[in-house]
Amino acid sequence: MNCLAEELNALLDGAAAGRLMSGLGRRLYFPKGIIAQAGEAKKSAHRGNATIGMAFQEGKPLILSAAADAMPGLKPEEIAVYAPTAGIEKARTLWKDLMIRKNPSLAAGSISLPAVVPGLTAGISYIADLFLDEGETLLASKPSWDNYELIGAERRGGNFRELFFFNNEKNNEKNNEKGLDLAALKKSLEEEAETGEVRIIFNFPNNPSGYAPTQGEAEALVRLIREIAENGADVLAICDDAYFGFFYEDDTFKESLFSRLAGLHERVLAVKIDGPTKEDYAWGLRMGFVTFGSKGLSPVQYDALVAKLMGAIRSSVSCSNTPAQYLMLKTLEDPRTPGEKEANYRLMLKRYRAVKDFIAGHPPHPNLQPLPFNSGYFMTFRCIGVAAETLRKKLLAQEGIGTISFGNEYLRVAFSSIDEGQIFSIYQAIYAEASNLAKL
Ligand SMILES: Cc1ncc(COP(=O)(O)O)c(C=O)c1O
Structure with missing residues (x-):
């Protein structure tokens, strides 16, 4: 195994993040190669930066007029230049600030800096790369977004299982009660916890049902995850918050479950996958964020986790789209x-x-x-x-x-x-x- 991967593993081994990691996750690292060296040079190469495979003249990237004219609101360096592997710093910090504003309970806890990925799908796929091995079980709601199965089962070879989440499913006798079927969920999660590890996707508001938990249901879910962790199982809780913000009823829990899971217990690794796709009406922008939260993780451990994710990004798409990140920044900062x-x-x-x-x-x-x-x-x-x-x-x-x-x-x-x-x-x-x- 590469020694950089071993260094990251050593940092994470004592934590749920390390114990839940897949074989691929353990092998991944962020190389100290072209991207890292070019990053160093960007800060200090004042005479000439001869590091990276881009073409510059007098400090400006060469760009073709058609591309520049089609994006008149962006400068050439906001269109043509490679973005850092984990995204443009300002996009990451702004998204984190907004996330905390939208989820006030996050303010108290510690979470990683969000990393930019090319869409939420990519984020889910990278997390499956890092934390799901062949034969391991990935749980989601029944029904769930069809891409979870494609990623979890077909791509990663996992055992994808849908659980009864919703209260008017046929396994439920109390057909008139709407909402989450917490009893069925508790039973399924406790059974899964007997294996020592639980990997679950919470997607609220849900695709396809259109349901998000009430305040009481959210509390009950958090209690359930805490109990499972206290009883000794490691939990990977992936919060796919694609439809965050579209809450239509007063009694709905209007934060992400991530805000309650991120600092819940040392055995719980919460991962928030979100982005402007649905929230900001930017479906084709192909931009998303991955953020980690786990009680007791130090800043160095968060950096190690992000470095693992950067290894997944670097080895697949290398980095996310630059103009998308600047367009998102402009949109979020626009007074309209x-x-x-x-x-x-x-x-x-x-x-x-x-x-x-x-x-x-x-x-x-x-x-x-x-x-x-x-x-x-x-x-x-x-x-x-x-x-x-x-x-x-x-x-x-x-x-x-x-x-x-x-x-x-x-x-x-x-x-x-x-x-x-x-x-x-x-x-x-x-x-x-x-x-x-x-x-x-
Ligand atoms: C639950 C859920 N997660 C993720 C996505 C994908 O988001 P993106 O287009 O950013 O990859 C969708 C899109 O339909 C979705 O329904």
Whole structure:
């Protein structure tokens, strides 16, 4: 093993982060090669910086006019120059400041500096690289975003398992209670904890259900994770906060679970994966952040963890997109942004309310049972007596309505992408086609 990897491992070995690390995670390191040497030179090479494979003239990067003209708000060095492996310092510190503002309970604890990755997907994939080995189990909600399985099972060879999270699932007798099925979750997590290690993704607001825990449910989840850690299991808690901020009800817990898990217990390694993709309406920007939090980790240990992540970044995409980071910085610093975000949030809230009104204004559909939803971009029906995929195809072919099926059990509707005025008629069509299908 490379001696730099061994040095990082030695720093992390006594901590949950070290114990949970995969074989690949243990082998990764950030080389003291081109990038590190060029970084040193950037600070002190005042005569001439002959380190890196970029082309400069009189201190400015060479750039083609078409690229420069297409991004008039950015300087050539904000477009063409490689970004540092873990991202532009200012983007990282600004995101951390915002994260603490959005999650006040984080202020007291210690967390790493967020590292920039090319989108949340990349962040999840890197964390799976670092912490999931072949045959190890990765838990998520049932249903969950389909990319978790692709990353956890197909890419990393892990054992991907979806747990009953939501209260009106068929394993639950108390069908009228909406929210998290904490009893089912406790049972599954305690069973998993018997292996000595738990790796779980919390995705709130959830894709596809559109659910985020209430205050009480969040407290109960945190208590459960603490108990598991106190009983001796190491826990990797990945918080995929892609839809953070889209909370529509008063009683919802409006911070990331990360803010409570980051300093919870020495055996808990919390990882926050977030970014501007959904929060800041920048889906194509391909930019995300990974932040670590674990009780008792020192700044040197956080640096070691980030160095492991930098090894994953350097060995795959080398670094993230530079203009994306500057565009994000400009967006977050622009005085128009808060007002526009508020207006967009109101738009989403109205759509959410229109869906709730439709459902409340109709008798329960015998074939379509909404999973609990109170947040995010989506809501999902559990299909009973009709196959979700058949319904999806029928809606598309006969009504011109696009939805997403998750297997044959769930049909997801992204109310985020339909205008409020269309919601009633679209849901009417969904109800009608489900009834027609059930009659066949
Ligand atoms: C739960 C969840 N996480 C992550 C992502 C991906 O984010 P990004 O586009 O930044 O890779 C999505 C996108 O649909 C998502 O639904």
